[in-house]
Amino acid sequence: MIFVSTLLPIDVALGVIVYWLLLAFAGLLLQNTRTITRVIFPAGAAGALVLAAAALSGLGGPANVAVLPLGLPDLPFHLRMDSLSAFFMLLLGAASIGISLYSAGYFRDYEGNELGLLCFEYHIFLAAMALVFLADDAYLFMVAWEAMALSSYFLVTTDHVVPEIRRAGFLYLLIAHVGAIAILMCFGVMQGGHGDYTFATMRNAHLNELWASVTFLLALFGFGAKAGIVPLHVWLPEAHPAAPSPVSAMMSGIMLKTAIYGILRVTFDLIDVQLWWWGVLALTLGLITALFGVIFAAVQTDMKRLLAYSSIENIGIILVGIGLAITFHVFRKDAVAALALTATLYHALNHAFMKGLLFLGTGSVLHATGERKLGKLGGLIHPMPKLALLVLVGALAIAGLPPLNGFVSEWLILQAFLLSPGLPHSYLNMLIPIAAAALVLASALAGYVMVKFYGVIFLGQPREGKFEDAHDIGIWERIGLGWLALGCILLGVFPVFVILLIDPVTQLMVGHTLGGSAAQTGWLWLTPLEPGRASYSPLILFLIVIVGVIFTMLAVKKFYHGRLRHGPAWDCGFPEQTARMQDTAEGFGQPIRQIFEPFFGVTRIVPTPFDKHPHYRGESRDRIWDYAYLPIASVTEKLSALIGRLQHGRIHIYLLYSFLTLLALLAFVR
Amino acid sequence: MNISGILLQLFQNTLVVLVAPLLLGWVNQCRAWLQNRTGPGILRPYLNLFKLFQKDAVLAHNASPLFRFHPYILFACMWLAASLVPVIATDLPLSPAVDVIVLVGIFALARVFISLAAMDIGTSFGTLGARREMLVGFLAEPALLMVFFTAAAISHSTSLSTIVETLAHKQFVLHPSLAFAAIAFIMVLLAENARIPVDNPSTHLELTMIHEAMILEYSARHLALIEWASALKLLAFSTIGIAVFLPWGIAEAGNWGAIPLALVALFLKLAAAGAGLALLETVSAKMRIFRVPEFMGTAFLLAVLGLLVHFLHGS
Numbered sequence: 001m002i003f004v005s006t007l008l009p010i011d012v013a014l015g016v017i018v019y020w021l022l023l024a025f026a027g028l029l030l031q032n033t034r035t036i037t038r039v040i041f042p043a044g045a046a047g048a049l050v051l052a053a054a055a056l057s058g059l060g061g062p063a064n065v066a067v068l069p070l071g072l073p074d075l076p077f078h079l080r081m082d083s084l085s086a087f088f089m090l091l092l093g094a095a096s097i098g099i100s101l102y103s104a105g106y107f108r109d110y111e112g113n114e115l116g117l118l119c120f121e122y123h124i125f126l127a128a129m130a131l132v133f134l135a136d137d138a139y140l141f142m143v144a145w146e147a148m149a150l151s152s153y154f155l156v157t158t159d160h161v162v163p164e165i166r167r168a169g170f171l172y173l174l175i176a177h178v179g180a181i182a183i184l185m186c187f188g189v190m191q192g193g194h195g196d197y198t199f200a201t202m203r204n205a206h207l208n209e210l211w212a213s214v215t216f217l218l219a220l221f222g223f224g225a226k227a228g229i230v231p232l233h234v235w236l237p238e239a240h241p242a243a244p245s246p247v248s249a250m251m252s253g254i255m256l257k258t259a260i261y262g263i264l265r266v267t268f269d270l271i272d273v274q275l276w277w278w279g280v281l282a283l284t285l286g287l288i289t290a291l292f293g294v295i296f297a298a299v300q301t302d303m304k305r306l307l308a309y310s311s312i313e314n315i316g317i318i319l320v321g322i323g324l325a326i327t328f329h330v331f332r333k334d335a336v337a338a339l340a341l342t343a344t345l346y347h348a349l350n351h352a353f354m355k356g357l358l359f360l361g362t363g364s365v366l367h368a369t370g371e372r373k374l375g376k377l378g379g380l381i382h383p384m385p386k387l388a389l390l391v392l393v394g395a396l397a398i399a400g401l402p403p404l405n406g407f408v409s410e411w412l413i414l415q416a417f418l419l420s421p422g423l424p425h426s427y428l429n430m431l432i433p434i435a436a437a438a439l440v441l442a443s444a445l446a447g448y449v450m451v452k453f454y455g456v457i458f459l460g461q462p463r464e465g466k467f468e469d470a471h472d473i474g475i476w477e478r479i480g481l482g483w484l485a486l487g488c489i490l491l492g493v494f495p496v497f498v499i500l501l502i503d504p505v506t507q508l509m510v511g512h513t514l515g516g517s518a519a520q521t522g523w524l525w526l527t528p529l530e531p532g533r534a535s536y537s538p539l540i541l542f543l544i545v546i547v548g549v550i551f552t553m554l555a556v557k558k559f560y561h562g563r564l565r566h567g568p569a570w571d572c573g574f575p576e577q578t579a580r581m582q583d584t585a586e587g588f589g590q591p592i593r594q595i596f597e598p599f600f601g602v603t604r605i606v607p608t609p610f611d612k613h614p615h616y617r618g619e620s621r622d623r624i625w626d627y628a629y630l631p632i633a634s635v636t637e638k639l640s641a642l643i644g645r646l647q648h649g650r651i652h653i654y655l656l657y658s659f660l661t662l663l664a665l666l667a668f669v670r
Numbered sequence: 671m672n673i674s675g676i677l678l679q680l681f682q683n684t685l686v687v688l689v690a691p692l693l694l695g696w697v698n699q700c701r702a703w704l705q706n707r708t709g710p711g712i713l714r715p716y717l718n719l720f721k722l723f724q725k726d727a728v729l730a731h732n733a734s735p736l737f738r739f740h741p742y743i744l745f746a747c748m749w750l751a752a753s754l755v756p757v758i759a760t761d762l763p764l765s766p767a768v769d770v771i772v773l774v775g776i777f778a779l780a781r782v783f784i785s786l787a788a789m790d791i792g793t794s795f796g797t798l799g800a801r802r803e804m805l806v807g808f809l810a811e812p813a814l815l816m817v818f819f820t821a822a823a824i825s826h827s828t829s830l831s832t833i834v835e836t837l838a839h840k841q842f843v844l845h846p847s848l849a850f851a852a853i854a855f856i857m858v859l860l861a862e863n864a865r866i867p868v869d870n871p872s873t874h875l876e877l878t879m880i881h882e883a884m885i886l887e888y889s890a891r892h893l894a895l896i897e898w899a900s901a902l903k904l905l906a907f908s909t910i911g912i913a914v915f916l917p918w919g920i921a922e923a924g925n926w927g928a929i930p931l932a933l934v935a936l937f938l939k940l941a942a943a944g945a946g947l948a949l950l951e952t953v954s955a956k957m958r959i960f961r962v963p964e965f966m967g968t969a970f971l972l973a974v975l976g977l978l979v980h981f982l983h984g985s
Binding site for chain 2: 559
């Protein structure tokens, strides 16, 4: 018992990381489908549960520190677990329980070497993400960050025989590394010339405003590349559809949050000054990202690309929260800053659950039908009712509908906007309502996207072919999805408990908490500042709606004779009805495409009256490719061609280069 | 939470559910008068509901449980929304559970469910209606929220009770921001309740229909619940408008003596609002479906303008 009582949360977390690494190697060596799916993935989920428990006990406690004598000589790994790390580890643990359990069922058709490698990379990925949250020096952070990027790259390219998937993987790797360089430079600036890369030194280093701003911009760029902030988002819609669904769920639900962690760590912890325009920049970028993501999600025809764009939207919402928190914190409005930060962290946690659930749901659809194109799906609620119910929870949650979890965090962000006290700049005051309007527009569009996503996949009739052999999900999938759906409901109905969990983090970051005021009227009522200004009780709302539904049903049952006939669909009496007359995904997105036409590069191939086999095709392109990426790529290619002239393949010329370099160095160093 | 509060809440719940079809009947009757018709009488909606509850329900072969379950959810949501608006008294026991943002969320929940139910059978009209409903909704929802934000910013609270109390206590000052908000709100009301010029509630089988296209496959008890829910939604929107823009005469918390007067005031205001709605519908023509986004966009911009005016002007 003495041993247990002295076990610090950080030790448990380290233990879980080592355990995951062992599982990874066990999977690589065994390569037995049955063992890997039935033993190793569930064991990984158990590790995640332990990690979540350790994180829970570490939240609010004092920061634990550890030094590992690994790595280079005289450069040990520093580890530290404070409330911010603990919160994100909780997110990692809680969400990956569901994903690992689901994987136990999902990968049953994979075999041999492929499954062994996948299991290896999957658990390395998990361990690397946990290590990112624990790192307390730039060296370990970068090692963990790169391990995370590489393992996820190999996971994305699991199906590497398909050329598009290799391309998607390359794009992901490229942008991940551009981001990593920016993060490295950001750490370089922060250590302030001491040559000591521990975070402790960075906390004590005092940067002037210019260098602090450089650091912030580098962090925003570097972590933004991982999070998918516009215009660095282009890898998301390529990489997510390419990866197996549990991997997409993990990348979108958890890995994007490591970037959010990085931004928060650098901005609120490592730099000691903040400037108000950083907040405005983050707010603006967040709004652009949110609107961009959701508008593009509305016109997608591939279900996983749609979810990838929806992830971009949610990252935008999270960034809006960060921007608000920075702005309020700079002007010392710490109560509202704590509110905005709470909303941000809450939304990050919610998104891990909702998006994990939806990506896993698409995995089951893909597995049962072999189809990813929305235009060919439909009517899956009939063969797969259990999956349909669980995905419905996720879809309603991400559409931000009460009483589920997505609504709570959006409600908190809107409260932060509304309760914003007068800021000293008048144009800041003007920005607040406009930003609130844009955010509300984005969240209303999310409802549109989710109706499209759910309606086209699960409702109506199968558009092409019948999915009669589509089977409902198995027990492992059901447990995994059920865990995430339960999370969506509980996080939505009991917000005060979640806020009490987040409190130590906001205390650490902005020196103020929400819990005191949020819980002052009891756990039933969520009151961000004071009860008179705003209050919300999701549990009561939930109960009233349920009571209302039951009461209505009983009343109707009592007074109505209950006769019911089954017949063909009426549809205004049109006799010839085929399933192809339903809206396709493209048709459902058409109004959005029309309204926001200038945003898209739309190409249409319209048939002429003389075509024997008329075919209509419309394509919406991301214009950022044309305006940003392709010019950069062509400039890079030209530069490389110029540099390529240095290479002749003759050894005496290379010797001459070495000689000239030596001379130049001698001249400089002397 | 005291016993009189609970009684008052129950009274309001019963009142709204019983009065809602009356308001619909009144609007239709006013419309008929304005068009020089005799009209069906203001009790017609009750008779319709009664008739629908007598019929046998017909369900399409392809219907899923979601299709059958949806009318109950819709009805419960609209009933809840209508019961939450402080129409006769403020500070009801349920009012702290739901603020204006949640109210908008409840409407959004109902909209998502009705669209999903419309897509369930898989007919061409159903999906078309669902798509159009979401199109109207994604602009109407933020516009409504912005209207509420203006009122919330004036009264420093998102609780409907506090908003109504604050605005009722102020002397009659013209808030320029509220004027913008009021115009936006009327536009949202027309769109959300499937009224002319956005949609026409009294026709079937029109290629530009929105609401009717979604509920084509429903019959008997399910249809009755949906129709009743629509009436409740109209009542909820009318009372929201009254509560935010014309709150005078409402009874304060626990003031039982003021309630009869508040009831009379409410009925007078509702009658005026219904007549005004009928007049608006009569003098305007239904617009093309492609113009609806512009209409809703205008409403949204007006509402944002209202909020901006408040933040810049301070009133």
